[in-house]
Structure formats: C-alpha cells, structure tokens
Amino acid sequence: MNPLIRPRRLRTTPAMRRLVAETRIHPAQLILPLFVREGLTAPAPIEAMPGVVQHSLDSLKAATADAAAAGIGGVMLFGIPSTRDAIGSAATDADGILNRATRAVAAEVGDALVVQTDLCLDEFTDHGHCGVLDARGLVDNDATLERYRDMAVAQAEAGSALLGLSGMMDGQVAAVRDALDAAGRTDTAILAYAAKYASAFYGPFREAVDSQLTGDRRTYQQDPANRIEGLREAGLDEAEGADVLMVKPAMSYLDVLADVAATAQVPVWAYQVSGEYAMIEAAARNGWIDRDRAIRESVTGILRAGAGAVLTYWALELAAEGRV
Numbered sequence: 001m002n003p004l005i006r007p008r009r010l011r012t013t014p015a016m017r018r019l020v021a022e023t024r025i026h027p028a029q030l031i032l033p034l035f036v037r038e039g040l041t042a043p044a045p046i047e048a049m050p051g052v053v054q055h056s057l058d059s060l061k062a063a064t065a066d067a068a069a070a071g072i073g074g075v076m077l078f079g080i081p082s083t084r085d086a087i088g089s090a091a092t093d094a095d096g097i098l099n100r101a102t103r104a105v106a107a108e109v110g111d112a113l114v115v116q117t118d119l120c121l122d123e124f125t126d127h128g129h130c131g132v133l134d135a136r137g138l139v140d141n142d143a144t145l146e147r148y149r150d151m152a153v154a155q156a157e158a159g160s161a162l163l164g165l166s167g168m169m170d171g172q173v174a175a176v177r178d179a180l181d182a183a184g185r186t187d188t189a190i191l192a193y194a195a196k197y198a199s200a201f202y203g204p205f206r207e208a209v210d211s212q213l214t215g216d217r218r219t220y221q222q223d224p225a226n227r228i229e230g231l232r233e234a235g236l237d238e239a240e241g242a243d244v245l246m247v248k249p250a251m252s253y254l255d256v257l258a259d260v261a262a263t264a265q266v267p268v269w270a271y272q273v274s275g276e277y278a279m280i281e282a283a284a285r286n287g288w289i290d291r292d293r294a295i296r297e298s299v300t301g302i303l304r305a306g307a308g309a310v311l312t313y314w315a316l317e318l319a320a321e322g323r324v
C-alpha cells in the first residue's frame with residue numbers, strides 16, 4: 001500500500017509546519033482588558049484570576065505603557081468605583097474612576113494603541129445590573145439607553161477611541177451613535193458586544209470588579225442555546241452603526257463567531273473571558289495541562305474561527321513572547 005497523497009509531508013519539520021500555518025498570533029490583534037480600582041495605591045491581586053490585578057491609577061499607566069511597548073493592538077479599561085448607587089452615577093461623572101483613568105491613559109499611550117472602555121453600568125450600580133431598574137426591579141431597557149448615551153459622551157470626552165457596548169440593551173448602538181454624533185464625537189467608534197451570552201464563564205470577572213449582582217442577567221444576555229439569535233443580534237448592531245462586532249465568550253461560541261465573521265462587513269472580534277482564563281491557569285497550576293501550549297492553542301482556535309482580534313488576559317504575555 002503506497003498512499004498517493006501524504007498530508008504528513010507538510011508536518012515533517014518545525015520549519016515546514018511554520019511555513020504552512022494558516023493562523024498566526026500577531027501582537028496587533030491582541031487586546032488586553034485592564035481593571036482600575038478607585039482608591040488603590042498599589043495593585044491588588046484577583047484570586048480567581050491568578051496573574052491579573054486590579055490596578056491603581058499609577059500601575060494602570062505603567063501597564064498600558066508595557067502594552068504599547070509590546071505592540072499590542074489595544075487595551076480595554078474597566079473601572080471599579082468606591083461608591084455605587086442605583087443609576088451608576090460614577091459612570092457619567094467626568095471624575096469617575098473609569099473616566100479619570102481613560103484620560104490618564106489616553107494622554108500617555110493613545111497614539112501607540114487603541115484605548116477602549118467598557119460601556120456598561122454593572123460596575124457602577126449598587127444592584128450590579130447592567131442598567132437601571134424600574135419600579136418592579138426589572139432592568140428598564142429604554143431608561144438605560146439614556147444612561148448609556150451620557151456614559152458614551154463622558155467616555156469619548158475622556159479620550160476613549162472605541163466604546164465597548166457590553167450591556168445587551170435593545171437599541172443601544174443606535175442610541176449611543178446618536179448621542180456621540182450630537183456631541184460632535186463623530187470619530188469615536190463603537191465596538192458592539194453583539195452576541196453576548198449569559199455565561200458561567202464570567203464568574204471570575206465578578207470578583208475582578210467586586211460585582212454587587214444577585215441573580216443573573218438572563219433577561220438581557222443571550223441564552224447559550226441559541227445560534228441564530230447571535231446572528232440576529234450581530235445584524236441589528238451592524239445596521240445600527242456598530243464599527244466592530246464582538247462575540248463573547250469565545251471558546252464555547254466558536255460556531256457563532258464563525259457565522260458572524262462569515263457574514264459581517266465590519267471587523268469581528270472575540271472576548272476570551274475571565275473563566276476561560278481561569279480554567280487554563282487552574283489546570284496548569286495542578287500540572288494537568290501544558291500552560292503555554294494551552295494558551296496558544298486556545299487563542300489560535302479563536303483566530304482560526306474568524307476573529308480579527310481577541311480580547312485576552314494573556315495579551316501581554318503572548319505579545320512579549322514575540323511569537324508571530
């Protein structure tokens with residue numbers, strides 16, 4: 001038996017494998033999520049995300065300088081305020097922690113990478129929901145849009161170049177676009193978390209932002225069972241003017257990512273979320289998997305499925321390795 005066709009030929013040496021690789025991880029397609037906590041004077045570890053910290057303003061500036069030096073594409077900032085209320089006032093306050101941090105970071109590295117901000121109320125509300133509540137205690141979609149409009153203008157004025165709309169309210173992209181344009185911020189871009197699922201893999205993030213949430217987000221985030229709905233959400237956000245679409249989480253939603261990437265006419269990114277990070281770190285700590293290979297394989301899979309860029313807590317580490 002002499003097989004005529006031998007695919008193994010292209011796998012014979014590291015040089016051959018490298019040459020025929022269809023997917024590469026380039027620092028420019030990595031985005032590093034960063035947490036900044038009001039009142040901190042030194043970084044504080046996040047137990048469920050070993051290696052990730054809540055930053056002070058100073059350590060945040062240092063981290064973004066490192067990110068710029070490593071050549072990564074951008075940073076996504078999350079703020080943790082010291083006081084919270086029902087409407088998330090700190091989110092729209094120009095002196096709120098996220099807006100202050102954005103101002104500081106944009107001034108420092110705004111030319112070297114894209115400074116992005118999470119546009120959602122959950123870090124800022126005392127009930128931990130992504131919007132404001134109505135008299136029955138349910139998230140009020142349209143009242144929340146008013147808060148997002150103000151939050152968007154505050155973030156744009158602080159220097160955010162790309163607003164990450166992660167709240168999953170209906171009509172949020174159109175509402176924010178309209179508010180930005182009315183404020184003369186026509187160049188501020190929108191990254192729509194178009195297909196964002198109600199996921200158990202956000203678990204460690206709740207510790208990272210000291211979440212006040214009791215209950216869940218299933219009345220606004222998508223049901224993990226639904227694939228077509230992901231395409232529908234992505235189509236709506238693109239039609240409302242989103243500049244970039246996001247699928248989130250990444251690893252359990254690669255089918256949705258591939259679907260959206262095949263049909264969208266804007267860039268499509270994916271967010272490798274806190275639980276995806278924590279799982280690999282925890283297994284590696286137990287000696288159960290090869291950490292470096294697992295990290296690279298996971299990010300490669302997300303890119304292979306169609307992501308143009310990946311938000312990952314390993315962005316700096318992957319870029320610093322210089323493996324392109």
Ligand code: PBG
Nearest residue numbers: 120122166201202205273274275
């Ligand atoms: C909402 C937001 C969340 C994450 C990013 N933006 C939390 C949620 O929707 O519950 C999760 C990111 C992660 O888990 O790494 N502000």
